[in-house]
Amino acid sequence: MLNISKMISQVNTFLIELGDLSYFTTRFFKESFKFPFETKELLRQCYNMGNRSLLLVGITCFIIGLVLDLQTRPTLMEFGAASWMPSMVSISIVREIGPIITALVCAGRIGSGIGAELGSMRVTEQIDAMEVSGTNPFKYLVVTRVLAVTLMLPLLVIIGDAIALFGSFLVENLKGNVSFTLYFNQVFEAIEFGDIFPATIKSFFFGLAIGIVGCYKGYYCAKGTEGVGKAANSAVVISSLLLFIIDFMAVFVTDIFYDL
């Protein structure tokens, strides 16, 4: 009996949180189109999030490209299909691995950063000070950050994809003596618009999810340093989970279009 009441309470809390998150998201869209636009702050956030995540995304994607090629190569060689490597690797990276790995790295790097930054601003009354000065803190802090992640993530995905493909090329070059021109000719022959377009759209939604969750957790952070830690932590956990849900939905929807 106690377990049932506990479960009901947990479901209740979850639904309230979901409602609050939906309201927060709606408010984001409403405020995004209201004048005045915080263009300078938006550009600053784009620079911060894009530029500062580039190295981490680059290293991660480079290693993923290397590993993917190293692990797939022996299997394809068994079937005498080593020449398919560039096509296989490029489709895997562009369609799935590139966007999801980049998004997960950004959820850890950017999502936690936003959660902690806004959380500490809430705890130290900086958000209140902003409101008292007549500035809309939601617009200045939340809208700019969410837009910045949403815009920067697809760019990071494209760069990450290119770096991952370069990693794969290095393995092919060292192990199979494949030239740069040959490798990338095969890559561009294999990749179609239908691979790039859904992946890019998906990346926008990944960015939106990371930004919304990070900002929501930070903006409504509980008082105290413990609250800041929890905000950063739950921003990463929830946005990572959301990324997989969005990914599944995106693949599902893309499949429907392919079938048509």
Place this chain on the structure above:
Amino acid sequence: MSEITNILNKNIVLEIKDLYKSFGDNDVLNGFNMKLYQGENLVIMGKSGSGKSVMIKCLVGLIEADSGSITVMQNDITKLTQEALDILRADIGFLFQGSALYDSMTVRENLEFPLRRHKKKMSVNLNTEDLVMEALTNVGLAHTVDLMPSELSGGMKRRVALARTLILQPKIILYDEPTSGLDPITAKEIIILMQDIQKKYNTSSLIITHDVDCARVISDRMLLLIDGIDYAVGSYEELSNSEDSKIKAFFKH
């Protein structure tokens, strides 16, 4: 006594009537009343958790009261639109307990921030740089203009926060624990600074503090917030000589 009479003859710039606020089962304010007159320093004292900070945040619309009216310069802020409230906020300075400086911005950017929204309303024909330097000079910290808040001491942060409050030349300044966490010498410097500002700009100040020395030096009148109501109002001398045990508790050293 005559000083208080003089103050009470001046215009009321801020008035709270029957303010109620509760958080769940916790009734914080139970019909709180208060008046702030033009040019006076009103000190509010109360125990921790007595609702002082909640009351001061209700005053600027950061917390919505359950019921009651808050009139700031003839505007009932509980009935104002967000736009009108933002405009009125230019006339109300707020010094936060922990200074609340934006730690990702330099001192200059911190001071420029309130001007983004309200500069057009400033009557003076000074550019932003002049306004920033004037505000910093007033608090004796012109040399810190390009420093980050993390490079400042606690007392300096409080003074920069005060400069940020002053930059819009508000008519009312709300101080939330202005001397808390500071050593006695720095606290005294802040009190002197508050007095100087009051004289220079003829502002009306509402000061929330636990610091009896601060209250003694700076207050024209004092109000004791006990059990969510305005329990006692009077001059420092009147209240400190009271026989009421609840009032006496505040003045024991």
